[in-house]
Amino acid sequence: MFNKVLIANRGEIALRVIRACRELGVRTVAIYSEADRTALHVRFADEAVCIGPPPAKDSYLHIPAVISAAEITGADAVHPGYGFLAENIGFARALKSHGITFIGPDPEHLAMFGDKLSAKAAARAAGVPLLPGSAGAVSDADEAATVAAEVGYPVLLKAAFGGGGKGMRVARDESELRRSFGITSNEAEAAFGNGAVFIERFLERPRHVEVQVAGDQYGTAIHLGERDCSLQRRHQKLLEEAPAPNLDVRVRDALREAAVRLAENSGYYTVGTCEFLVQDEEFFFLEVNPRIQVEHPVTEQVTGVDLVALQIRLAAGEKMPLAQSDVTLTGHSIEVRINAEDPWTFIPSPGRITGYHAPGGLGVRVDAAVHEHATVQPFYDSMVAKLIVTGKDRAAAIRRLQWAMDEFVVEGIRTTLPMQRQLVADPMFAAVDYHTKTVDSWVTTRGD
Amino acid sequence: MFNKVLIANRGEIALRVIRACRELGVRTVAIYSEADRTALHVRFADEAVCIGPPPAKDSYLHIPAVISAAEITGADAVHPGYGFLAENIGFARALKSHGITFIGPDPEHLAMFGDKLSAKAAARAAGVPLLPGSAGAVSDADEAATVAAEVGYPVLLKAAFGGGGKGMRVARDESELRRSFGITSNEAEAAFGNGAVFIERFLERPRHVEVQVAGDQYGTAIHLGERDCSLQRRHQKLLEEAPAPNLDVRVRDALREAAVRLAENSGYYTVGTCEFLVQDEEFFFLEVNPRIQVEHPVTEQVTGVDLVALQIRLAAGEKMPLAQSDVTLTGHSIEVRINAEDPWTFIPSPGRITGYHAPGGLGVRVDAAVHEHATVQPFYDSMVAKLIVTGKDRAAAIRRLQWAMDEFVVEGIRTTLPMQRQLVADPMFAAVDYHTKTVDSWVTTRGD
C-alpha cells in the first residue's frame, strides 16, 4: 500500500478520496488553488499545498505544479478524481516517469479509451456490439440504401464534418432515405464545404446504462452491476440509479458480461465504467470511462463495496479482493446531482451559500464539500452536492428521495433541485418511461 | 394505516418520525414550544401547532395542550418519541379515552414495565434471569451469610432506604460479609433511621447489552439483534453499537430468546428494548424500555429494518411483517451521541451554534435537527446530533468513525465530541475491554 497519496482534485471527490485513504491508513496531501484556501479538502487532508491561482489551467490542470507538489511532499501516488487530469495521458506518463503511481489505468489504456476509434476497435475485438453504420462516407443514394438495409431503419444521416446536432437527418424507410440523402449531402457541402455523409442506426429512445467494472494487474476483472443514467440534460447527467430499473434480465446479463469481457480482453486494470445505449432488447457500446465516476456511490450502496478504496488497492498492485460471486446487489439506490445552476435555464449560479442544510437519517447519504458560508467558485464545475438515497426497492428509494430533496436547503445561490424535485415527482419517472432525450424536451414544458 | 400522526416531541426524533410518516404516506403534525418556533421539525411537518411557552412542563409535557393539538388538527395517532411523555401512563390513557392511538404499548404494559417490581415479576414469569438477592431485608449476619452463600460472592450489601450509592458495601467472602454487615446496618440506622439491609449479587464489570424486540397485537414477537451500550457516564449512554462485540454466542442467543419470551409472555406489542447486564457467561434482567430508543439507528443499519416505520405499522394494527428468519444482521454499526456539554465536566453548554458541519459519505448517517445558527435550548435535553457509522465489521466501522468524528464540526457551544474522540482512540475500545463503570473512572484520568 502507498504511504502518501496526493489528491489532484477538489470538492466532494477530493474529500471522498481523503476518507478512503484514512480508512486504508494512508496519509493524504490536498492541493488547492488560491480560491480554495478554506475548502474542506484542504482542512481534512493531512497536508495541503497551494499550487496556483484560481483558474483551473493555472492550478488543478497545471501538470508541473501538481507533480511538484507530489515531489515536495513525498507522495508516492496521485489520485486524479474525475475531470481535471483524470484522463490526461501526458499527466499519467509524467507521473510514471517521476516514479509516482497514477491511481487509474495505464497510460496505454487512457490512450485506447480516450480515442473514439481505438475504443471502438477494442470493443469490436471483445465482441461488444457497436451501433451499426457505414464504415465510412457513402457516395450516393444507392449506396446509402444498401448500407441502410444492412443497418436497419430508422437510420441517421450525418454530415461527416458536421457537429452539434447540425447536418443530421433521420430516415425511417428507403423512400425517405433517398429523399433525404441529397438534401443532407447538399447541405453538408454548403455548410461544411464537404458533402460526405455517414449512415448510422438511429435509436429513438435509448437508455444510458453503464456497467461498473474493476480489474487487477493480473488479468482478473469483475463487474459490480450497472447504473441507469438516462436522465440527462445536454449530456449532463442529473440523476443516476442502481440497478437499472426495468431492464430485461437477458440484456442486463449480456451487458455485464460484455463489459467484463472488454476489460479482460484489453488488460484494463483499475475501476472504470463501460457505457452502453440500450433500446428494447438491444444494446450498443458507447465508451469506456477509465476512472471513478461521479455516480459511483449508487453502486457502493447496493453492492456494499467501497469503490474508491478498491481503486487505490488495485493501483497499489493488490489482487482483486472479490470474486464475481461475492458481488451481490441488495436494494435500490438513486443519486441526484445538485448543481449551482438555474433550475430551468441551467445558467451557472456561483456565489456564496448563505444557508445550507443537508438531510440525514436512515438511507440518506450526502457527498458534498460545501457548508454554510462556502463559496461556489466560478472557476470550476458547478456541482454543489450529491444526494444519494437507498431503499429496499425502487419505490422505497423514491419515497425516501422525495423527503430528502424537500429537506435539502441551499440558499444564496440557485440550484437544480427545484427541477429535480419535479422530475422525480413526474409519473414518467416512477414508470421508467424515459430515455436519454426525455429531459431536454421535458424541461421546456416545465418551470416555475 | 393512520391518516395523520401528531409527533409529541422535538429535535432529531421528531424529524425521524416525520420522515418515516412521509415514507408511509401519512400526514404529520408537529407541536412546538415558543422556543422551537424555527426548529426543523416545525419546518418539515405538514402542520405545526404552538402548544406553550419554552419550559417543557408547560409545553411538551403538558398533556392537555398536546391532546388539544391532536384534536384541533384531527390527528388519529400520536407518536411520543422518547423522553417527554413516551412512558407516561396518564397520557396513554387520556389518548385512548379520546379515541386517539398512542404509538407505543398499551397503558397496561407501560404500567407493568414502568414499575421495577412488576417488571421483575414479569421477567421472572417469563423465565428471564434476575440478579440474585435476598427477597427482603436480612435481619442479622447469620441470615446474611446464608443468603450470600445462595446468591454467590461477591455480594452487595445495600441499606434498604439508602440511595445514590450511599450505604452500599461489597463483600467478597463470608468473613468480609460478617465484618461489613454490622457496619452497613449501623450506618444505615444512623443515616436513614432504618438499619434494614438487602443483599444482592455484585457484578464487578458488567456490560450493558439490550435486545431490540418488536411485537404485534396478535401475539407474535421477534428480536432484531442486540446492542452494546456499556460506555456510559453516570448512566447516560455515550456510544452504542450493534451487534454487541465479543459476546459469547450462547449468551447472545439466550439473551435474544429471553427478550422474545418476555415480550410474547406479557402480550407486549410495539417496538421496545429488553435491557440486560452481562458478565462473562451470565446475564441478568435490568428493565424493559417500551418505546423507540435513542440508539435505534445502529439496529436499523445492521438489520435494514426501519424501526420507526415498523412501530407505526404495528400500532396501526398490522401483523408483524417479518418472520424471525427474515432478520439477518450484516456488518457493524456504531452510534456516538453528541451532546451540548463540556466534554470533561459534562456541564450543559446550551447556546447558539455559530458553525456546523456534519460529515457525509459512504457508511455515514447523521440524525440531527440542528444547523448553523440553530440554538441549543437550555430547556430540553442537550443532545445535538447522533453520528452513526456502519462498516463491514467492527474494525472497519471504527476506522470510519474516526474520520467522521474528525470531520464533525460544531462551533459556538461545547460538545462531548473531544471526549468521545479520545474514548474511541483508546486501545480499550478496540479491545472491547470495558464495562458500564469504565467511563466514569476513565474520564477522571483524561481531559485537555
Add this chain to the structure above:
Amino acid sequence: MSLSDSLPQIAELIALMRENDVSRIDYEDEQVNVSVRFGGEVVMTQAVAPAGAAPTAVADTGGAPATEGAGNIVKSPMVGTFYRSPDPSAPPFASPGDRIEKGQVLCIIEAMKLMNEIESEVSGVIAEVLVDNGQAVQFGQPMFRIEAG
C-alpha cells in the same frame, strides 16, 4: 431592552451596512433575536417571551395573521377551539366597538372537552376580532385587539 427599543439602533446599523456592503448582521440578546442581510431585508424578527411572564401574555405566533394598528393584543393562553359565545344561540361575548372592562369574559376556548372562559386583562374597546367562531387556536395566537378608550 426589547425589540422596539433596539429598532432605532438597528436602523442606524442598516444604514451603515448599506454604505459598507455588509451582507448580514445577527443581533441577539436575552429577549430579541434579529437577523438582517445585505439590502436591508429583514429575514427574521422574533421576540422570545421574557422568562416568568404571565401565561396570558405570550408572544406572536409565526403562523398567526398579522395584526394591524395599535392596542393590546389578547392572545390565546392555550391550544383549543375558539368560541365567541357561550352557546350557538347566544350573542357574542365581545364584538368590535364593544367597551369591555378588565376581567370581563371575551371568549371561550374549548380544550380537552372543557370550556375555558378567557377574561380580558385590560379595559378598552374591541377594535378587532382576529379569529372566527369555531376556529382552532394555537398557544399564543392573537384573538382580539383592544384599543384604549
Add this chain to the structure above:
Amino acid sequence: MSLSDSLPQIAELIALMRENDVSRIDYEDEQVNVSVRFGGEVVMTQAVAPAGAAPTAVADTGGAPATEGAGNIVKSPMVGTFYRSPDPSAPPFASPGDRIEKGQVLCIIEAMKLMNEIESEVSGVIAEVLVDNGQAVQFGQPMFRIEAG
C-alpha cells in the same frame, strides 16, 4: 477598495456592534472577506487575489509564517524547492542587508527537475529571507521582504 481602506469603517462598525450587542458581521466585496464576531475577535481575514494579477504577485498563503514590518513581499510563483544559491558551494544570491536591483536574481526554485531563477520585481534592500535553503515552497508563499532604500 482593499482591506486597509475598509479598516476605519470596520472599526466604526465594531464600536457600534459593541453598543448593540451585535454578535457577528460578515463583510464581503470582490477583494476582501472579513468576519467579525461579538467581542471584536477577528475570526478570519482573507484577501483574494484580484482577477488578472500578474503570476508573480500573489496573496499570502495560509500556512506561511507571519511577516513583520513593512516592505515588498516577494512570493513564490510556483510550487517547488527553494535554493538561495546556484550551487551548494556558491554564495547566496541575496542576503539580509544586500541592496538589490529590479530584475536581479533572488533565488532558484526547482520544480520538475528544472531550476527556475526568480528575479526581483522591485529595487531595495533585503530585510528578511523568509524561507530556509532547500525548503519546499508553495505557490504564493512569501520568500523575501524587501524594503525601499
